[in-house]
Amino acid sequence: MKSVHIIIISALAAVFSSCEQSAPTPDNRPPGKVYTDPEEKQEYAVCFGNTHSHCRYSGDANQTEANTVERHFALARENGYDFYCVTDHSQYDTYSQDAWEHIAAAADECTTEKFVAIRGYEHSENNGPGAKGHQNVYNSDSYLNALAEGIDMTYFHNWLADPSNSGAVVSMNHPEKDQYDGFACYNESARNKVTMFEVINGKELYFDSFLIALGKGWKVSPIAGCDNHATNAISTWTPRTGLAVERLTREGIFDAMRNRRTYATFDPDLKLIYYVNNHVMGSAFNTSSEELRFEISVSDPDKSSADARIRRIEITGASGATVKAGEFSEHDVEWKVAIPASKGCYFLKIYNFTSSEPVAYAAPVWVL
Ligand SMILES: [Zn+2]
Numbered sequence: 001m002k003s004v005h006i007i008i009i010s011a012l013a014a015v016f017s018s019c020e021q022s023a024p025t026p027d028n029r030p031p032g033k034v035y036t037d038p039e040e041k042q043e044y045a046v047c048f049g050n051t052h053s054h055c056r057y058s059g060d061a062n063q064t065e066a067n068t069v070e071r072h073f074a075l076a077r078e079n080g081y082d083f084y085c086v087t088d089h090s091q092y093d094t095y096s097q098d099a100w101e102h103i104a105a106a107a108d109e110c111t112t113e114k115f116v117a118i119r120g121y122e123h124s125e126n127n128g129p130g131a132k133g134h135q136n137v138y139n140s141d142s143y144l145n146a147l148a149e150g151i152d153m154t155y156f157h158n159w160l161a162d163p164s165n166s167g168a169v170v171s172m173n174h175p176e177k178d179q180y181d182g183f184a185c186y187n188e189s190a191r192n193k194v195t196m197f198e199v200i201n202g203k204e205l206y207f208d209s210f211l212i213a214l215g216k217g218w219k220v221s222p223i224a225g226c227d228n229h230a231t232n233a234i235s236t237w238t239p240r241t242g243l244a245v246e247r248l249t250r251e252g253i254f255d256a257m258r259n260r261r262t263y264a265t266f267d268p269d270l271k272l273i274y275y276v277n278n279h280v281m282g283s284a285f286n287t288s289s290e291e292l293r294f295e296i297s298v299s300d301p302d303k304s305s306a307d308a309r310i311r312r313i314e315i316t317g318a319s320g321a322t323v324k325a326g327e328f329s330e331h332d333v334e335w336k337v338a339i340p341a342s343k344g345c346y347f348l349k350i351y352n353f354t355s356s357e358p359v360a361y362a363a364p365v366w367v368l
């Protein structure tokens with residue numbers, strides 16, 4: 001694996017901008033107002049990591065001496081990950097406030113200029129009543145035991161919506177099609193905290209569930225979580241979550257997660273970013289333009305592998321139908337293509353020559 005995974009995606013000239021005023025690209029703009037598109041694209045670096053793992057603080061994880069949080073972070077760093085999240089189940093006797101604090105201290109200790117270690121926890125709602133499902137919580141100041149008396153999904157969403165959790169960001173984990181009682185939302189203020197969706201968990205694909213979640217109004221973007229319960233998969237797992245970050249720091253990672261600048265890839269070094277009318281992937285915006293101008297950059301550094309060449313890119317609607325497709329056979333693809341502006345959700349599927357199935361799924365944009 002390459003030791004340097006960060007590349008700067010150079011900004012393309014803003015040749016498409018027809019607006020006089022540039023506008024920032026805040027997330028979740030309310031509809032009903034027409035915003036100008038930004039004059040220029042903001043630059044980001046792409047980094048690669050794992051959003052989901054368990055050390056021995058999880059009661060169902062490997063309980064050997066070797067399965068420590070420190071070992072997870074050290075192996076991730078050695079194996080070229082740019083970031084790595086330890087997200088233990090909080091409901092076991094093996095978990096405690098001490099564990100919670102120890103993981104944070106270990107994450108601080110293991111973080112360097114080139115590697116960010118992150119503590120989260122997996123909120124595993126297994127007993128309802130009502131909605132069940134697992135969700136990772138990152139950057140919260142405290143944790144819940146999902147199986148404790150009185151803690152159901154309503155409680156969880158209310159907790160997320162509380163101002164004390166303003167920094168928290170959440171993923172939907174290994175979601176089956178009927179998860180979370182049909183992807184219900186119990187507190188609309190919590191909705192924008194849930195920004196990510198494990199389209200890849202381990203090596204399994206949850207794409208059909210992803211479409212259901214989008215259809216239920218969740219603004220979620222694809223990630224890949226290893227969900228390893230021991231350390232051996234750290235060197236052998238090849239999928240990754242790709243993030244477009246302003247900087248490789250913990251806050252930079254959380255900012256990318258919060259604003260859905262994510263993609264899920266089966267290829268560990270496939271670099272990907274795209275913009276629509278200069279709004280970066282993950283954005284929700286409305287536009288006065290009559291076109292949605294996609295500018296898509298995809299590259300794979302494995303130049304010696306013909307199979308690693310990009311074969312096809314699909315712009316996909318929320319229903320899963322292909323809106324536009326392009327065919328290629330290069331390692332580096334810059335594709336500019338426009339479609340008529342229409343409200344809705346659009347995301348990308350990327351194909352190379354290794355499989356008939358997509359190798360990567362990129363964050364949607366939402367045209368409000
Ligand atoms: Zn789980």
Ligand SMILES: [Zn+2]
Pocket residue numbers: 052053054122227
């Ligand atoms: Zn898990």
